[in-house]
């Protein structure tokens with residue numbers, strides 16, 4: 001049986017690494033291209049998952065660097081000739097320290113907020129959007145020709161999104177997460193994930209006629225380096241829905257935004 005080739009960006013740690021692990025455990029014919037922007041960290045993570053290299057191959061890909069993305073696509077083209085599943089997982093939250101400081105002030109009843117210089121604000125937005133939005137768009141575009149050569153399967157693309165990007169969760173008081181999510185915290189990261197969701201819908205429409213399955217998954221707060229001590233659930237739980245979407249069968253859904261409990265409001 002032909003192997004199913006899966007590329008996961010930012011898979012040297014955290015949720016991406018766990019997704020690779022769970023796919024390998026549950027799908028014996030899957031082959032993981034373990035994306036990492038740092039070659040050494042990528043090689044280490046790949047060896048940890050599969051010391052024999054039979055089912056995992058590290059691939060260097062920095063989603064903010066077009067030359068790196070193109071090199072990765074060429075590497076996959078020359079070695080495998082196709083891609084079956086792309087998981088846009090690489091992501092950053094560069095305003096966590098700001099959010100934590102704001103939450104602390106709110107707890108202490110301090111209502112006055114320091115003003116951020118506009119240049120600093122723009123820098124934050126640019127950095128976050130470079131990875132979370134422009135990076136995912138560039139990676140997806142670069143791999144479309146290879147996804148179109150998928151073997152026997154509908155191609156699948158998973159966007160690792162976030163409840164924090166949901167306008168519904170944020171604005172509808174009947175939503176369980178509303179008390180936490182409606183707060184005025186994290187505009188940079190949250191708007192980037194809202195844009196990311198629209199990007200996902202674009203690619204879902206693009207692949208509609210070809211039977212492609214393109215979906216977004218919300219991991220929920222997860223105890224990775226990303227969460228910087230804010231707590232969160234284990235990666236083993238957060239990876240489950242991503243793995244499900246990455247391994248969808250032909251009749252599976254497309255153009256959805258979900259977690260393991262079902263659809264998440266847009």
Ligand SMILES: NC(=O)c1ccc[n+]([C@@H]2O[C@H](COP(=O)([O-])OP(=O)(O)OC[C@H]3O[C@@H](n4cnc5c(N)ncnc54)[C@H](OP(=O)(O)O)[C@@H]3O)[C@@H](O)[C@H]2O)c1
Pocket residue numbers: 009010011012013014015016036037038041061062063064088089090091092131135160161162163218219220221222223224225226227232
């Ligand atoms: N953890 C949460 O609470 C949570 C909640 C909702 C959604 N998410 C989403 O889940 C995804 C994975 O997050 P995580 O919690 O696993 O975070 P993580 O442990 O910090 O892992 C993030 C991964 O992205 C990589 N990355 C960062 N910038 C990159 C770039 N320019 N090019 C390529 N890779 C890059 C990191 O590489 P390095 O190791 O080199 O830094 C790392 O491998 C993200 O999209 C995040 O937005 C996380």
